[in-house]
Every structure is written in C-alpha cells, then in structure tokens.
Amino acid sequence: MCGIVGCVAKENCYERIYAALSRLEYRGYDSAGIAMLQEGAGFHLRKKRGYVSNLKGRPLAGEAGIGHTRWATHGKPTDANAHPHGCGKFMLVHNGIIENYLSLKEELCAQGEQFASETDSEVIVKLISRAYTGDFFSAVRTACRRLRGSYAIAVLCSDHPGEVIGARQGSPLVAGASDTALYICSDIPALCGDADYICPASDGEFICIRDGKIQFFDEAGSELCKCFTRVLPESRAETSVSGTFMEKEIAQIPRAIADTLQGVSSLDYAPCARALRAAKCVYAVACGTAFHAALVFGDVVQNTVGAHVVCTVSSEFRYANLPIGVGDLVVAVSQSGETADTLEAVRLAAKRGAFVIAVTNIAHSTLAALADFSIVMRAGPEIAVAATKSYNCQLVCLYYLAAQMQYFRTQAYPVWFLSLRDLPAAAEAAFDCFPQMSALAAKWKDARGMLFLGRSLDLRTAAEGALKTKEIAYVFAEGYAAGELKHGTLALIEEGFPVVALSTRRDIASKTENALAESKARGAQVVLLSQSEESLNESCADFRIRLPNLPECLMPAVAVIPLQYFACRLCLLRGYDPDKPRNLAKSVTVE
Numbered sequence: 001m002c003g004i005v006g007c008v009a010k011e012n013c014y015e016r017i018y019a020a021l022s023r024l025e026y027r028g029y030d031s032a033g034i035a036m037l038q039e040g041a042g043f044h045l046r047k048k049r050g051y052v053s054n055l056k057g058r059p060l061a062g063e064a065g066i067g068h069t070r071w072a073t074h075g076k077p078t079d080a081n082a083h084p085h086g087c088g089k090f091m092l093v094h095n096g097i098i099e100n101y102l103s104l105k106e107e108l109c110a111q112g113e114q115f116a117s118e119t120d121s122e123v124i125v126k127l128i129s130r131a132y133t134g135d136f137f138s139a140v141r142t143a144c145r146r147l148r149g150s151y152a153i154a155v156l157c158s159d160h161p162g163e164v165i166g167a168r169q170g171s172p173l174v175a176g177a178s179d180t181a182l183y184i185c186s187d188i189p190a191l192c193g194d195a196d197y198i199c200p201a202s203d204g205e206f207i208c209i210r211d212g213k214i215q216f217f218d219e220a221g222s223e224l225c226k227c228f229t230r231v232l233p234e235s236r237a238e239t240s241v242s243g244t245f246m247e248k249e250i251a252q253i254p255r256a257i258a259d260t261l262q263g264v265s266s267l268d269y270a271p272c273a274r275a276l277r278a279a280k281c282v283y284a285v286a287c288g289t290a291f292h293a294a295l296v297f298g299d300v301v302q303n304t305v306g307a308h309v310v311c312t313v314s315s316e317f318r319y320a321n322l323p324i325g326v327g328d329l330v331v332a333v334s335q336s337g338e339t340a341d342t343l344e345a346v347r348l349a350a351k352r353g354a355f356v357i358a359v360t361n362i363a364h365s366t367l368a369a370l371a372d373f374s375i376v377m378r379a380g381p382e383i384a385v386a387a388t389k390s391y392n393c394q395l396v397c398l399y400y401l402a403a404q405m406q407y408f409r410t411q412a413y414p415v416w417f418l419s420l421r422d423l424p425a426a427a428e429a430a431f432d433c434f435p436q437m438s439a440l441a442a443k444w445k446d447a448r449g450m451l452f453l454g455r456s457l458d459l460r461t462a463a464e465g466a467l468k469t470k471e472i473a474y475v476f477a478e479g480y481a482a483g484e485l486k487h488g489t490l491a492l493i494e495e496g497f498p499v500v501a502l503s504t505r506r507d508i509a510s511k512t513e514n515a516l517a518e519s520k521a522r523g524a525q526v527v528l529l530s531q532s533e534e535s536l537n538e539s540c541a542d543f544r545i546r547l548p549n550l551p552e553c554l555m556p557a558v559a560v561i562p563l564q565y566f567a568c569r570l571c572l573l574r575g576y577d578p579d580k581p582r583n584l585a586k587s588v589t590v591e
C-alpha cells in the first residue's frame with residue numbers, strides 16, 4: 001500500500017534508498033521514484049511507472065533523499081502519478097489516502113496552483129509549500145493540520161539540505177539509525193542491514209532528521225522522548241533468492257510452524273486469562289487470508305470450547321452494528337499488523353471496552369501496540385504478496401489460543417492439544433503431494449474457473465485454496481460449501497470443469513461424497529484431498545491426493561499446503577509472477 005523511505009547519509013544515500021525500496025516493494029509496485037537533495041545543486045529526480053528496478057542506473061547525487069513505491073489509489077500507474085511530487089522548494093512521498101483532497105485541490109486551484117498529477121498526495125506538497133515562511137518543520141505541521149484521512153509522509157526542502165521530515169497519521173512510519181545513516185521508513189525489515197536501532201512513530205507524531213540526529217515531536221510541536229530498540233535478526237528480510245519468494249516461503253512452512261509453536265508455548269497467557277475464561281461474546285476480525293484463519297478459529301472454539309465466535313471481515317465490522325462492549329473479547333488476526341480495516345475494527349472494539357488480542361507476525365506493528373495482549377507468530381519475513389506461511393502460523397497461534405481458552409475454563413486442555421507438536425512433521429509430509437499438485441496445475445493450466453469444495457473446517461481450507469488461485473493465477477475460483485452446490489452453483493459444472501474437494505472429517509465424508517458424485521455426473525473432473533484412503537467411495541473422484549494424518553481439528557494447518565503449492569505452480573505455468581500479483585499489495589494500509 002505504498003512504501004516510503006527517507007534517508008540522510010553522507011555516502012551511498014541513493015543506493016541505500018534504492019535497497020530499502022526494493023524491500024518495500026511488497027507494499028505496491030505500480031511505480032517507483034527517488035528524489036535526492038544535493039547541497040548547492042538542488043533536487044535530482046528519477047521516477048517511473050513499474051517496478052523499483054526501473055530506478056537502477058547511475059546513482060543520483062545527494063546527502064538526503066526520499067523514495068516511494070506505489071500501489072495506485074488516486075490516478076493510474078503512470079510516470080506523472082509516480083511519487084515523489086514536487087512544489088517549489090519541496091519534494092514529498094506519501095503513503096495513505098487524503099480523504100478531503102478534492103476540496104483542498106479546489107481551494108488550491110482557486111489560488112492559482114496547477115497540478116501535475118491525478119494523485120491525492122500532490123495537495124500535501126502544495127500545502128506545505130504555501131505554508132512555508134522559512135521554518136521547514138512548522139510548514140509541514142501547518143499543512144498536516146489540514147489533512148483528513150491517513151498518511152505517512154517524508155519531505156525534503158531545498159533550503160534545508162541534510163534534512164528529512166516525516167509525519168504519521170494512520171499509516172505506519174518508523175525511524176531507524178546506524179552509524180552511517182538515519183532513516184524514516186514504512187517498515188522495519190526494509191531497513192535491514194542498514195539500521196541497527198529503530199523506533200516506531202505513533203499517530204500524530206513527526207520525525208525530524210536534522211543536524212545528524214533524529215527527533216520526535218508531537219502535534220503541538222513539543223519534542224518527545226522516545227526509546228530506540230535494537231533490530232532483532234528475525235526482522236531482517238532477504239532481498240534475493242533463487243526461485244520465487246512464494247516457493248521459498250512455502251518451503252519454510254514446517255520451520256515457521258515449529259518456531260511459532262515454540263513462541264506460543266513459552267508465552268504467559270495470564271494477562272488475558274480473565275478475558276479467555278469469562279468473555280461474554282468472542283469476536284474474530286481479519287481480512288483476506290487472515291480472515292480464513294479467523295474462521296478456523298471460530299469453528300475450533302465452537303467445537304472445542306463450546307463458545308460462539310462471531311467472525312467478521314474487518315471492513316464490515318464497523319458497519320455491522322455489533323453489540324460489542326465491556327466483557328467481550330476481540331481476536332484480531334493480521335500478518336502485517338498494519339491492515340487499515342483491521343486496525344479500525346480494533347479501535348472501535350477498544351473504544352467500546354472489549355479486550356483485544358492481536359495475532360500478528362510483526363511485534364512492533366500498530367496492531368500489537370493497540371491490543372491489550374499480543375501473540376506474535378514467528379513466520380519470519382513474508383515477502384510474496386499472497387500469504388502462505390503466515391497463514392499456517394496464524395492457525396498455530398489460534399489453535400493455541402483456543403486451547404488456552406479451554407484450559408482457563410475447564411482446567412483441562414483439549415484432546416488435540418498434544419498433537420500440535422506433530423504439526424511441523426505433518427507439514428513436511430504434505431510436501432509429498434507436490435508432484436501430484438504440479439501435474440494437476442499442468443492439466444488445468446488453461447481452465448477458466450475452478451471450484452474448491454468442503455464442509456465444516458474443510459470449507460475454510462477450500463476458501464483459502466480458491467483465494468490463492470484467484471490472487472496469483474488469475475483464475476476465477478470459489479471456495480464453496482459442498483452441500484450448498486446443488487442449490488445453484490451446480491449449474492456452472494460442465495464437461496471437464498475442475499473441482500478440488502477436501503474431505504478430512506470422517507463423520508461427514510459420505511455427505512461430501514454426494515456433492516462429488518453430483519459434480520462428476522455433470523462431467524466435472526474431481527480431485528479429492530483426504531487423509532484417509534478408505535472413507536470415500538473410489539468412484540467419486542478422478543484423482544486422490546493423500547494428506548498426512550492428524551486430529552481432524554488440526555487438518556486445516558496442513559491440508560492447505562498442497563493448495564498453496566498448486567496455486568503457485570498454476571501461476572508460474574500461466575507465465576505470471578507469484579510474488580507480485582497484479583493490482584494487489586501485501587499490506588493494505590488504506591480502508
């Protein structure tokens with residue numbers, strides 16, 4: 001959702017900004033740009049539609065610079081709409097959405113300003129320029145007071161070489177420091193290798209890099225005393241791998257699950273014991289893949305603990321008029337911890353007095369800061385836009401949370417609890433399905449649509465398999481309740497139509513079988529994933545794929561792995577890049 005970076009460094013400033021932008025590219029890759037400020041020479045600007053790699057070339061000179069990688073919201077992905085945007089003595093990069101930009105634009109046009117782009121961001125640099133009377137920081141503060149919506153910005157002023165000013169409202173921004181460079185940036189991993197100490201900004205704060213130091217200020221302009229922490233090695237992301245990041249991240253799933261298990265089992269749950277034991281109502285909120293993890297959590301809590309969980313996509317949470325209040329528990333799931341819809345849902349829940357538990361991959365994220373209690377998974381950096389290993393790790397955290405809930409209520413862990421330790425090996429065993437999934441991807445390479453069917457927990461896995469297929473292979477796919485097929489969607493089935501079915505619950509296997517028989521009778525090609533050979537009638541599928549054996553409740557954490565791999569193979573065979581699917585971004589920091 002756009003990545004921004006600002007840097008002050010005597011040496012290699014352009015190269016450092018370029019390196020950080022390459023690591024921020026998961027946030028958007030519609031266009032990229034860097035502006036450098038060189039003392040005595042002014043600005044040097046390079047910006048282009050497309051990937052950050054388009055900015056390669058002879059480094060632009062300067063001791064301070066700002067960079068941007070864009071996920072287009074206002075205005076098409078063109079060179080003109082690429083950031084940085086300039087006005088007079090200023091250059092600016094922006095992540096977020098300025099909701100009142102149209103009225104500001106009208107006002108500025110009436111004052112004679114002309115706009116070079118269709119972006120909402122350009123109004124900010126115009127406002128800063130008009131507010132400037134010699135005091136750089138004061139001009140930025142004055143302009144920010146006019147903005148509604150969300151922003152993280154980094155600004156240069158040609159009167160102030162060696163300075164970068166940043167501001168944050170609703171979009172992430174951190175400061176980073178090393179012996180040789182000072183930074184502001186959208187996230188911590190992007191600074192890996194070059195900033196040893198980091199400090200996140202909170203909403204309403206400003207970061208000023210000047211005179212070789214970093215200072216934080218509040219909205220009133222008073223300096224804040226902030227603590228920098230050392231960057232942990234886990235936050236360091238790799239930038240290049242052989243093969244795609246997605247393939248590599250799928251390969252890392254067993255290790256990520258093992259690390260996450262270790263993390264969640266050494267956590268002290270006492271601070272949330274009361275909420276887990278006595279919550280009147282449990283809500284789970286998340287977006288995209290994380291929402292599918294939330295749905296699994298809902299099913300598991302319902303089956304294991306007997307408590308009802310209301311699962312709502314974050315973007316609907318605020319408008320659903322839920323009777324949420326004191327004594328309720330909200331579990332918010334987000335890999336990045338920066339998804340705007342999820343943060344807004346959590347802010348609302350917190351305002352109403354609910355206890356909030358965050359499940360996230362990023363310890364310093366906004367979500368972790370907002371929550372009353374955080375469970376940080378140890379998936380490691382996930383670079384590919386489509387989530388894979390983070391999903392498996394979210395499930396591990398949520399299983400653990402459900403088990404704690406059961407424990408605090410009954411003093412006993414669920415029967416499947418000890419089997420959690422078998423998950424890493426089972427995930428590894430799921431890799432045995434890969435040759436078959438590869439063959440299937442080749443067979444269905446030109447399919448125009450697919451159905452993923454399942455019941456109960458398998459429906460969640462089916463939904464995630466379908467989402468992966470849509471996201472990266474651009475094949476329309478639907479995760480559908482097997483029993484609901486006959487009530488309408490069966491009409492889509494014709495000769496050769498691909499159907500992927502999951503059947504991991506033995507007690508309802510015969511019911512799923514009915515849906516497969518109905519599909520096959522209409523010409524569908526059916527592939528069935530199941531851990532048991534015997535439970536299903538031989539004739540109900542064209543291909544069988546054997547999953548590792550685990551307690552049924554834990555199956556979603558491994559049954560999804562062949563589907564993640566299938567989507568990745570399908571994407572590659574169709575000639576697309578699984579790491580950078582069109583139109584998407586990994587971290588969606590706008591509502």
Ligand code: G6P
Nearest residue numbers: 287288289290334335336339387
């Ligand atoms: C984006 C990504 C998805 C992800 C979703 C939620 O839409 O493309 O892969 O599942 O955001 O992200 P989060 O960081 O909140 O888990």
